[in-house]
Amino acid sequence: MATTTTAQALRLTLQPNDVLPENLNWKIQEGYIRTATWDEEGETITLGVWGPGDWVTAAYSALKPVEIQCLTTVVVEQFQPEPADIEALLLQQIKNLEEIFQVNRIRSADQRLLALLAWIGRRFGQVSSRGYRLSLKDMNLTHKSLADLCGLTRVTVTKMLNRYKGEGVLQQISKDDLFIPSVALVPSVI
Structure with missing residues (x-):
């Protein structure tokens, strides 16, 4: 008889302006998060805004650094994505970026x-x-x-x-x- 031990996912409650560790994947249970980077002058560039049900990570960004910052009190849980989850995230990241870019070009x-x-x-x-x-x-x-x-x-x-x-x-x-x-x-x- 084999026993399987599954590690319980890390669950965090964070406050506004707290930054999530970027080397993990996070599923948002409650609250809102933004992903951002900076330009040469130190101005923040928002890459996306995320809410309950979304998941975030810095792992699939070509930009470095990427900060995952809490806008509100946030409850997140560590998340192990499947290939379909990664594809959905990348599509949502592209959509977020395009929409924010379009707004900023007005x-x-x-x-x-x-x-x-x-x-x-x-x-x-x-x-x-x-x-x-x-x-x-x-x-x-x-x-x-x-x-x-x-x-x-x-x-x-x-x-x-x-x-x-x-x-x-x-x-x-x-x-x-x-x-x-x-x-x-x-x-x-x-």
């Missing part, structure tokens, strides 16, 4: 921020035929982190968010939730 700062909010709403919010509902608080996306994601300054993001709310482009549903009506999005932003 020349108009107004449209760039709106495109970023729509992307976050599609990816992590509630989608309806009327638009996207998202909670920046749930994802711990401050004005500074939004600015980092789309290459603007924090002051510019704050001014534009206030203006969007005043013009009805963004609707404040509750203290923490925003709604972006589909009619507010021009075709080049979607």
Whole structure:
């Protein structure tokens, strides 16, 4: 009779701004994470934003270093991917990069921020035929982190968010939730 001993997967609870060890694969149980690197001047370049059900690793990136940073309180579990999991991750990484790149190529700062909010709403919010509902608080996306994601300054993001709310482009549903009506999005932003 043979006995098999299976090591229990490492499970961590981390706080916002904590960094996960990059030499392991992590399945996100709760919370939000971003993967990032830096340019020569030390400016952060976001490579992806990940949420519950996704898994992250630095193992399949050509860029070095890649930091896996918690945006919120996060619960992750060490994960041993199968080949199909790796293929799905690589496809999602490509999709994330392309979408973030597309947002960052929008020349108009107004449209760039709106495109970023729509992307976050599609990816992590509630989608309806009327638009996207998202909670920046749930994802711990401050004005500074939004600015980092789309290459603007924090002051510019704050001014534009206030203006969007005043013009009805963004609707404040509750203290923490925003709604972006589909009619507010021009075709080049979607």
